[in-house]
Amino acid sequence: MITIVIALMIVGAVAIVAYPLFNQSNQLDVTFAGTRDPVLEGLVSQRDVMYSAIKDLENDHAMGKLSDADYKSLRAKYEAKAVAILQELDNAVGSKPSARVTRDDDAVEREIARLRRAAATNGSTKCPQCGTPYAAGDVFCAKCGASLRGVRCPSCGTRAAVGDKFCAKCGRTL
């Protein structure tokens, strides 16, 4: 009696294991086609590493663990590296439309906002009131106290860059 049960068990096990080999059309949800390219993976990793590095620098500086001089020099160093990686990543992503790049949206948003501001003020980030250069992530100008963040759009609530005349999301006049 138990021999029959055991025999059925063996048959069942073999059937479950062999099924995918014969049922090629039903690929289940496993496919190697979407496997990420290790080079791309490495670049995404490095990009995230740079963003975390910059965020940590900001935090440490704000908490008083890092002096102004150290903060500025390290930050410049890592920002340069970050831009280089972003460009390399863009080349890689551009040629592989099926690849997915994820993670750390906030850092990306900040980077975009900063680059937009840099573009708007011809490549350097200066306080709109007194003209003193400020670091990305600063909310108030250290010299005159003016707000460095743009206003919120009254319609859709998106925060604009300082100096913007129209909301980038919904187009309303600011």
Next chain:
Amino acid sequence: MADFAMADLGYASLLLSLFLSIYAAGAAFFAARRKDSALFASARNAMFVIAALTTLAVGVLEWALITHQFRFEYVAEQTSRAQPLLYNVSALWGGQEGSLLFWAWLLGIFTTIVLIQNHDKNQELIAYVVIGQAIAQGFFLALMTLVTNPSASGFFILTPFTPDATNALVGNPFRLLDFVPRDGNGLNPLLQNPGMFIHPVTQYLGYVAFTIPFAFAMAALFARRLSDVWIRTTRRWTLVAWLFLSLGLLFGMQWAYTELGWGGYWGWDAVENASLMPWLTGTAFLHSVMIQERRGMLKVWNLVLVMLTFCLSILGTFITRSGVIQSVHAFGVSSLGPWFLAFLGVTTLAFLYLLFDRIDDLKEENELDSLLSRESSFLLNNLILVGAAFATLWGTIFPMVSEAFTGKKVTVGAPFFNQVNGPIFFALVVLVGICPLIGWRRATPENLLRNFLRPLVVSMVTAVALFVLGVREWYGLLSFSTVAFVLVTIGTEYSRDVIARMRQHAENPATALVRLILGNRRRYGGYIVHIGVILAVLGIAGSSFYQVETQSNLRPGDTMRLKQYTLQYDGLQDYPTENHRVVAARLTVLENGQPVGTLSPEKDYYDNPNPDAAQWTTEVAVRTTAREDLYVILAGFDSTVGTATIKAIINPLVVWLWIGFAILVVGTLIAALPDPREERAPARSRVREAAAQA
């Protein structure tokens, strides 16, 4: 005839699982090489079937244990009719064969979870992970289904198809006897304690869970995918595994404290050390991976650390099982020892080969900006923890090594471990305090000193206050003031960040604190874990340095004194319970002359059909306050005259050890919570836009 049938069913499911695991390893290998999804799906299905079959085998064994199938040799050894149900159920992991089955079962379940978690990602890595898991699974299954007792068969492995082969198999949980005993031996009375239910389970969960990060590490090496994907995928597994190892340590210590009756919770016993060592390297690993994720450094360190943790977990299982080192835990000498060592050796060699072969893919992405930086303190952390693990390992295996070379049996006792590990752990505690004060990349020395000042001042004040209150020993003053230092450091981190948040978002302190923690669960959960560790250190320091004891022989009505406590002996009680006889001493406890309660330390007698196996155990009675434990033992008694020998111990601050661990658990759970940011949608187009505008 049900017992014959079920034994066959159990053994058959294990043997079938063994063949499936060999198939799965091969299929997954070729699937990865050829990028063949059908073959991979087949290997994956095989792993699912193995999980189901081992569950069936566990079901069969539990059925036998619960329904008293004494023809099963394992059941006859581990249970008896009078034994409470709880201990019959827990007998599954109580003996050697059962614990092998338990390991294989847990491994199957964890592999299933990993496969489901990764059903839509990491395909190439997962194929290699399946190979690793299948091999580990195959090892444990082979131990149960193939390895024979050399004296029975003449050689190590016997094919399972010869007559009565299954009953010569050393690891087989389903061995049958020629007859049906009327009753079983019952569990060793020392093990009849609720700790039996929870300690081995959490310990095994920890050991088995660490196979997952290791399998991913091996897979990453094999597939040359050495960015931090393997680390990010296994981050929660590492935390969960470490949590279970911590729980295993906690419940082991708790059990020793309440059951063994010598007033302590840690004796540097070989098996205790076996559970401590992977915890130490596991702690180093889970800190060190943060550096790789943030800065792309310490890549080789992380691979070595996860390998060490896995090997020490297997070693821990081996030391507990083989009796090769004298221990309270010894389950008797077993012939499975050499197999464990062989498995360990082969795995280590394979890993090291892959590591050296792929060394070029493990280039650091950054270098140390400064010796005074958080990165270098993490490196120091690695060195300290691995140092402690090696010192413990050396002390643990030295008796074995010495006997092998000189023929003399030596014992390495607590003094060695305390002298070597004491200073190492002290350095670690100091590091826990200093590290948050140091910035990433580079700490400006002036800033560091400024941040150092407040905690330093508080710790000095603490030392002076304690001195005034009567604490004069340098080690006591040093430990307590260091504890104060670290608590202030962590407290400052929290309060500074909460205040900053309150200003930014106009929140009240409670909301700010909760949002702060939820906003970065890893960091703030980690700080909570550190608080727990420091409180545990407080408990350890208090009870190690300031324990006092006394012993008296008392007649009914006599009293004994220890510091501010008076114990009044009222008499002996003698009564039977379900499966043992209790002799208890009734004591009234007075503190500074005022009655505060009663205590009843016991000696319990467990009878047994085999007269050699009958034994007395000690049940201590403890009165716990925040300040100290009053720990009372019935060391001896004379029932004819009603006298009792009472030993009383005061263990200061012990309760903080347990509280500290509880806080550690909470902190780990917080750190393991999913981060909302990880669930966001891809930002590919935004990356392009940013780069285009730059």
